[in-house]
Amino acid sequence: MIWWTRGLRSLISSDEEERLDLFRVFPGIRRFLAARHHYAYLRTAGDVLFIIVVVSGLFGPPDPERNFAVFLVWGLLWPAIVLSWFFTGRMWCGICPFPGLGIFLQRKGLSLNLPVPGLLKKYGVYTAVFLLALVIWVEIVAGLDRSPMGTSWLVLSIVAGSALLALLFTGQSWCRHLCPLGRISGAAATLSITEFRPDHEKCRGCETFGCYRGVDGRSGCPVYLGAYGVQNNLHCLVCGHCLVLCHRDSPRLLLRNPYSELIRNKGRYITCTYIVPFLIGSQLARFLRHHELYARLRDLLSLSDPFAFSLLLVTGFVLILGIIRFGTYLFGISEDPMFGKFAPMVPIFIPMAFTGELVHRLDVFAGGLGDFIPTIGRQFHLDVLSGLAFHIPDFPVQIMSAFFMLNGAIAGSYILWRFCLEDFEGVVRLGNFIVINLMIFVLLIAYLAVIF
Ligand code: SF4
Ligand code: SF4
Structure with a gap:
C-alpha cells in the first residue's frame, strides 16, 4: 500500500496497529530531529527572536501602533504555536526559548542539580493551571496584548521562573511541572495527529535505558520521561533528544487518529x-x-x-x-x-x-x-x-x-x-x-x- 493511503487510513482508523511511523516513511524527519545541531540552530533563532521582543518592548515606543513586538508575540507567534498543537503536539516546547537561560546556567555548572521534590511533582499541575489562568486574565485586564512593556515583562518573568528552577533542580523541571504554556500545549497535544512513542517490542529487555538516564556523559530526557516512558502527549516535548541515546532505534513518530488518545485517556x-x-x-x-x-x-x-x-x-x-x-x-x-x-x-x-x-x-x-x-x-x-x-x-x-x-x-x-x-x-x-x-x-x- 502506498504511503499516503496508509497515512489516510491511520488518520481515520481507530485501530492502533494502523498508525503510520513517519520516521520509517520519511527518514529525513528522523535524521533532522536526531541531528542536535539542527535543534541548536532553531533554539538560537528562537532566543534571538525573544531578545528582539524584550528589547523592543522595554526600550521601544510604548504605543502598540509603533512597536512591532506586541503583534509579533500575540498576533504571529502565539497563533502559530496554537496551530502547531494540532499537527506536531508539544514540539514547540522542544525549541521554546523560555528555558534557554536555565539550560545555559546548567551547562556552566551553576545548578544545584537537586532531584525534583515530591511537592512540585504533586502540586505543580495546579500551580501551572493557575498561572495559565493568570496569564489569560492579565492579558485582557491589563491589556498585555496592547502593551509592549507588559509583553516583555511577561516573557522575562517566564524566563526567570524557568531559570530559577534550573538553578535548583536537574533537567527542565519548569517545562515538566510549572510552565503554564507547557501545560496548555500538553493538553492540546492530546488531540494532535502525531504522537512520539517507543516501540515496546524493541524496549523489552533494554538494560541501558539511555533515553531516560543518558549515555556516555550525554544527559537523558530533559523532562524525566525517556522514550520508553511516553504514554501520552501531555509531557513529551518531541525534542528528539532521546533518538541518539537509544541504541535499539525504538522511538517512533506516529501518524494517528487525532481523537484516539482522548478516547483512551477518558479525561483521567x-x-x-x-x-x-x-x-x-x-x-x-x-x-x-x-x-x-x-x-x-x-x-x-x-x-x-x-x-x-x-x-x-x-x-x-x-x-x-x-x-x-x-x-x-x-x-x-x-x-x-x-x-x-x-x-x-x-x-x-x-x-x-x-x-x-x-x-x-x-x-x-x-x-x-x-x-x-x-x-x-x-x-x-x-x-x-x-x-x-x-x-x-x-x-x-x-x-x-x-x-x-x-x-x-x-x-x-x-x-x-x-x-x-x-x-x-x-x-x-x-x-x-x-x-x-x-x-x-x-x-x-x-x-x-x-x-x-
Ligand atoms: S527507547 Fe531505547 S534506550 Fe529507551 S528503553 Fe527503549 S530501547 Fe532502551
Ligand atoms: S521522551 Fe525523548 S522526545 Fe520526549 S521529551 Fe524526552 S527526550 Fe525529548
Whole structure:
C-alpha cells in the first residue's frame, strides 16, 4: 500500500496497529530531529527572536501602533504555536526559548542539580493551571496584548521562573511541572495527529535505558520521561533528544487518529480537567467582551472593564464546569475498577476548547496582520512601509471560525459515540445520550453567537 493511503487510513482508523511511523516513511524527519545541531540552530533563532521582543518592548515606543513586538508575540507567534498543537503536539516546547537561560546556567555548572521534590511533582499541575489562568486574565485586564512593556515583562518573568528552577533542580523541571504554556500545549497535544512513542517490542529487555538516564556523559530526557516512558502527549516535548541515546532505534513518530488518545485517556488527567472549562469559559468571555451587549451591561451596572470582564470570566468558568459535571451525571459513570476516576465530558469538550482557542488567536492574527508592516515602518521611521497596510474583512474570518467550531463540535459527538459504542456500551441511556449531544450543539451555538 502506498504511503499516503496508509497515512489516510491511520488518520481515520481507530485501530492502533494502523498508525503510520513517519520516521520509517520519511527518514529525513528522523535524521533532522536526531541531528542536535539542527535543534541548536532553531533554539538560537528562537532566543534571538525573544531578545528582539524584550528589547523592543522595554526600550521601544510604548504605543502598540509603533512597536512591532506586541503583534509579533500575540498576533504571529502565539497563533502559530496554537496551530502547531494540532499537527506536531508539544514540539514547540522542544525549541521554546523560555528555558534557554536555565539550560545555559546548567551547562556552566551553576545548578544545584537537586532531584525534583515530591511537592512540585504533586502540586505543580495546579500551580501551572493557575498561572495559565493568570496569564489569560492579565492579558485582557491589563491589556498585555496592547502593551509592549507588559509583553516583555511577561516573557522575562517566564524566563526567570524557568531559570530559577534550573538553578535548583536537574533537567527542565519548569517545562515538566510549572510552565503554564507547557501545560496548555500538553493538553492540546492530546488531540494532535502525531504522537512520539517507543516501540515496546524493541524496549523489552533494554538494560541501558539511555533515553531516560543518558549515555556516555550525554544527559537523558530533559523532562524525566525517556522514550520508553511516553504514554501520552501531555509531557513529551518531541525534542528528539532521546533518538541518539537509544541504541535499539525504538522511538517512533506516529501518524494517528487525532481523537484516539482522548478516547483512551477518558479525561483521567487533572491538567485537562481544569484547563478545558477555563479555556471554554474564558473564550466565551473574551469574544463577548467585543460585543455591544457587554458594553451596555457594563455601563448599566456601572462596572469597570477589568471588574466586568473578571466577573464574566469566572461566570463562564463556573458555568462550563457545571455543564461538564451535569454531562458526567448524565453519562452515568465516572469511576472504573480498572483505571479509577475519570471525566468523560472532558475529552468530549477538548476539541471545542482548543479549536475555540485557535479561532480566538486567528481573530487576533487577522485583525492585526494588515498593520504589522506599517507598524515596523512607524517604529523605524520607514515611511515607505505605511503604504503596505491592508485590511482582512471580518466575514471570511468568521466563516472559517464557524467551520473550525463545527469541526470541534462534530469531534465531540464522535468521541461520545465511540464511548457509547466501545468502552461504555450499554452504560449510557438513549435519552441521556441525546441530551449530551444537545449540550454539544448548544455550546456550538453559544460560540457562533459570540463569534458573529
Ligand atoms: S527507547 Fe531505547 S534506550 Fe529507551 S528503553 Fe527503549 S530501547 Fe532502551
Ligand atoms: S521522551 Fe525523548 S522526545 Fe520526549 S521529551 Fe524526552 S527526550 Fe525529548
